[in-house]
Amino acid sequence: MARQRRLQGQSDTKLDKGTNSSSSNGSNSTNNKSMKTTSLLSYWKQIIGCIVLGIAVSLGYMGYLETRVNTPFDDKKMVVRSGLEVSEQFWGSYRPxxxxxxxxxxxxxxxxxxxxxxxxxxxxxxxxxxxxxxxxxxxxxxxxxxxxxxxxxxxxxxxxxxxxxxxxxxxxxxxxxxxxxxxxxxxxxxxxxxxxxxxxxxxxxxxxxxxxxxxxxxxxxxxxxxxxxxxxxxxxxxxxxxxxxxxxxxxxxxxxxxxxxxxxxxxxxxxxxxxxxxxxxxxxxxxxxxxxxxxxxxxxxxxxxxxxxxxxxxxxxxxxxxxxxxxxxxxxxxxxxxxxxxxxxxxxxxxxxxxxxxxFGLQKRxxxxxxxxxxxxxxSNMVGGIGYFFGTSKVQSFYTKEPVHYWRAPLYTAVPSRSFFPRGFLWDEGFHGFLISTWDLDLELDIISHWFDLMNVEGWIPREQILGVEALAKIPEEFVVQRNTNANPPTFFLTLQYILRKYYDKLSEGRLATLERLYPRLQAWFAWFNTTQKGSVPGSYRWRGRDPLTNRELNPKTLTSGLDDYPRASHPTENEYHIDLYCWIAIAADTLAKLANLLDRDGYKYEQTAEYLKDNVLMDNLHWSNYASRYSDYGYHTDSVKLKRPKPLPRSQNQNLEMIRVTLKNPEYRLVDSTFGYVSLFPFLLQLVDPDSLKLGQILDDLRNPDLIWTKYGLRSLSKNSPLYMKRNTEHDPPYWRGQIWININFLAVRSLHYYANTEGPYREKSEKIYQELRANIINNVMSQYFKTGYLWEQYNDETGEGSGCRPFTGWTALTVMLMGEHY
CATH class of the missing domain: 2.70.98.110 (Glycosyl hydrolase family 63, N-terminal domain)
Structure with a gap:
């Protein structure tokens, strides 16, 4: 108020001056401008300060996001005794x-x-x-x-x-x-x-x-x-x-x-x-x-x-x-x-x-x-193929411009193949765990502990572990980097499901302590799957990692699913969803609920999730094709694709142009129900189909049909009438999961047949009959090829039963022992 009165007095003494006087107007104008300038400067300083602070916070947050991919999960370590603390395991044939x-x-x-x-x-x-x-x-x-x-x-x-x-x-x-x-x-x-x-x-x-x-x-x-x-x-x-x-x-x-x-x-x-x-x-x-x-x-x-x-x-x-x-x-x-x-x-x-x-009681059998x-x-090749590795993976996230190093860590794990895959694979190891835990539960819990110590703060575990110079020397550079958007089937939930069934009343205090430490990591793993792999439709799930831009592949691979070149929707989009991943998440929730009950934890949300996903109505609405009477993926798809070599450019007749995919008919959103094979069976393989469901009867009929996937050596991965049966995916990539017989999926099939044969329902007798046939076919062929060639094989030819792929492959092919002993 004092400043206002002073200015008012000065004005009264100068009323005789013209209103346009520079002296009169100049004095007032200068002060007003000064006030406005000061106010504006203060305002802009605040704005700039906020912007700078926002940028700093944003950069800090981006830096934080960059570090998450290689920040360890913040909880108790799984491996609490190692090295000389476990003297009986210190030395070993750990160089598979x-x-x-x-x-x-x-x-x-x-x-x-x-x-x-x-x-x-x-x-x-x-x-x-x-x-x-x-x-x-x-x-x-x-x-x-x-x-x-x-x-x-x-x-x-x-x-x-x-x-x-x-x-x-x-x-x-x-x-x-x-x-x-x-x-x-x-x-x-x-x-x-x-x-x-x-x-x-x-x-x-x-x-x-x-x-x-x-x-x-x-x-x-x-x-x-x-x-x-x-x-x-x-x-x-x-x-x-x-x-x-x-x-x-x-x-x-x-x-x-x-x-x-x-x-x-x-x-x-x-x-x-x-x-x-x-x-x-x-x-x-x-x-x-x-x-x-x-x-x-x-x-x-x-x-x-x-x-x-x-x-x-x-x-x-x-x-x-x-x-x-x-x-x-x-x-x-x-x-x-x-x-x-x-x-x-x-x-x-x-x-x-x-x-x-x-x-295993084989002599008694x-x-x-x-x-x-x-x-x-x-x-022996399974447990003798267990290796001990130490080193650091290369990983990359959306927020890192270049690959970065994971933390240095050990890994105690079995390997699929001593010659071709002498390193750890996440989805393989879950299958290995069936056999290893049957032989030695503590050995398997040690392996699980090492794997889950490789979980980062996001709840992600790199799907392929290439630790140390010996492991790195056996893999092409393009396969080294692991990306945190990409999953792998969470087969350890199956291993744990089996362990809980077999050893529920035999879990010592030490084993329970291991499961106690494991539980929060399983929660984080499940949460990571349930957020990063969810589909665009409620209840649906989608494998990430497919290349929507490639024109080299007849059907873009889904390496993250573990089934590599198994046919999916021909044109990957964010709106596709996959039946096998749906089933994996259902089993994960169910296993977490059972483990929570054992550990006296609150597993209500996992029980609810399991009930929601195991509801056959939901699963059928998302994935059952009434037209083809089978479970299928959904996506942007056409069967009218082929590989074709482009015509050379004029005056360039010596060009060696690589074959590319040509789409002969526009894709549309639909169920991929022209394809029948392993993926179609997943609700059956993971025992999610209700025992009294008519769809189970249809699945059993299709499974036993020799014109589809049934052979006298086991179940082929893709039916003979599927459009891409035994088709090359590029001119350089022969078919992999497009007809060959794989023992891990056949093991799941035999296991499920045994389950349905021993569960009340209208299909018990049919399940038992197919169970006996399929089990005998697999055992006889795997043994026959072993005696003939000296090896267990990665896969088997669906026409001749001959081993193919790499050898020896005493990873999940060794599950034949579980079939012989009828351990499920």
Whole structure:
């Protein structure tokens, strides 16, 4: 008010001046403008401040979103005991990608293993040296015959005319995981004993290596014999020695290599680069030997070796014992070598045989020694194929411009195939869990714990685990990055469902504690699925990860579903939804509800979700085709597509143009009911169809129809009258899930037939009849192909029953053992 009165007084004393006087109007105008300017500046400062704050908050939030993809789930760790805290599991055959090798469950483990070659057959570039399991090696057979997952294993390898019997036995003692001995015996096949390959020379190489993070040292040593040994020390093992003992046969020559290898994935290449021709005496034959000490200079002092290999060349038959002894073991009554080893191995084998019969009861079911030997081998390859990996995945989210590294973590997991897929796969591991938990529940809970420690804060688990340099070396770069929009079937819910049924009254306090820690992670996993994979229609679900822009694929793949090239809607859109994913979510909710009940948790919302999704009315409204009488996906679809090579451009007749998809008829939104196969069966496979439903009767009829998916070897993945049956998806990609027989889905089918055969309803007898037929068909063919080829296979031909895909594939194909023992 004072300012207002002053201005008013000044105006009164100057009334004689003209109203247009610059003196009169200029004074008032200046003050008003000053007030307005100050006010505007203050206003804009506030606006700018808000904008800056908003940008800062937005950038901060975007930064937060960027970090979520590689931020661990914030709760109790699943793995509470590892490494030397579980001494009986510390050492193992945890390098499944090798023919024969060992490491510890230690992030920075010493590794050791076998290479071999026949000098007369060694070719330039090291071709002929065996190390990693390679399909290109063309071995007639390799695989574990017996392996208990803990203490011992027996493996047979057939390389040309020669049979390798490799085995190991562990002995606990001391503070660093105890001792072990490995035995390698090489002989001719029995029918070739008198052939010209008798007494052929063979070179066995046993090596020890440290990775770049292992703190320790290794060096050569000599024992009382002429044979060279290895000694060393690491933070995880303390001091140790490795002694090589010639158990039988004649050692013709011995050489060694002590050097620096550039990585665990290049050990064979390091050996190849060091091979030399040498003579002991002018009159002696020239031999291929290792080069001795090859250490690069590092300043004044030589670098410490991280790779030591010993080569023994002998005449077949030949047997080598490799004895690892821990410095902390204390006083040993005897060394695990020679006859002591032979007796220890025989004891473990007898114990394994009895335990196997107690678990699966195959002898009681009338199986003979040959069939039981097959089943033991299938189980043993599953547990013998368990690996221990450590490293970091590459992941990417919508908010990261480039792939980023996941946190460094271990993974203890079985693998689908030692040759082709020697790493962890999320949906495979759920199937593996059926067999592993039947054999050893605690082993399976340990595996589940490691997998769920890989969950990020969003509740996502990368579907393929490529941890460590050895795993990375076996996969093309384009498959390395995992994207957090992409799911994989949550098969661990099936594993847990099976565990709850089988062991409900046998869960010890420790096992219940594991499930208690698991429960919040399962909740987060379910929530992630239920939000990120939901469809555009209430109650529907859609697999992400399909490429809507590709013109190379006849039908864009759905890798995230686990069924790769199985035909879906021809033109991916956000409005499609998938029946198999619907069923997976229903089973997940149901399993969570049952687990909540066991743990005395509030599982009401999961019970409600399960009831909602298991309601056949909802499922039928979304996915049942009245026209085709089958369950189907829904999407933007046409069957009128084909691959066609474009015409070359003018004057470019030498162009090699890749075939592209041509759409002959416009797609429309519809049920994809012209296709019948595994996806159509999912409501049946996961036991969601009501036992008294007419639709169950229709499914059973279709399942048993030889013109559709029924064969005398098992159920084919796609019916013969489906438009894309056995069609290539690109000119380079042969059919994969378009007709071949897959044992994991056949296992689910047999399991469901058993369920419906033992549940009140009008289709019990029909289910029982088909159950007996299908079970017998699968078992007989898988065994027949094993005896014929030496392998379990990734898939089987629907016309001949022959194994196809990669081999050995003792992942879910080993579920044949569950069928033999009728464990569901």
């Amino acid at each position: 990608g090798l023919y024969f090798g060992f490491k510890t469950r230690d992030p920075a483990s010493l590794v050791t293993g076998l290479m071999w070659y026949f000098p007369k057959r060694l070719r330039p570039g090291g071709d002929g040296i065996r190390h990693w399991c390679e399909q290109g090696d063309g071995l007639e057979k390799y695989g574990w015959l017996q392996h208990d997952g803990h203490s011992f294993g027996v493996q047979q390898i057939i390389d040309g005319a020669h049979v390798f019997d490799t085995s190991f036995v562990k002995r606990l003692g001391g503070a660093h995981g105890g001792d072990w001995t490995a035995r390698i015996s090489v002989d001719l096949k029995p029918n070739l004993k008198d052939s010209r390959t008798q007494n052929e020379e063979i070179s066995l190489l046993w090596y020890t290596a440290l990775d770049e993070e292992t703190k320790g040292h290794i060096s050569l040593t000599n024992s009382a014999t002429k044979l060279t040994g290895i000694k060393g020390a690491t933070s995880g093992l303390g001091e140790f020695t490795i002694k090589l003992t010639n158990h039988s046969g004649v050692v013709l020559h011995e050489s060694y290599l002590s050097t620096v290898a550039p990585g665990l994935h290049l050990l064979k290449e390091t050996v190849v680069a060091s091979l030399r021709l040498a003579q002991d005496k002018p009159t002696a034959p020239r031999r291929i030997v290792l080069a001795g000490e090859l250490l690069p200079e590092a300043g004044i002092e030589k670098a410490e070796p991280n790779f030591v290999a010993i080569q023994l060349t002998g005449k077949v038959p030949f047997t080598l014992d490799v004895v690892f002894e821990s410095g902390s073991f204390g006083t040993r009554q005897d060394t695990l070598v020679g006859e002591t080893y032979t007796k220890a191995l025989a004891w473990h084998q007898a114990r394994f045989t009895q335990r196997f019969e107690d678990t 009338g199986y003979g020694p040959k069939e039981i030997g097959f089943a033991q081998a299938a189980l």
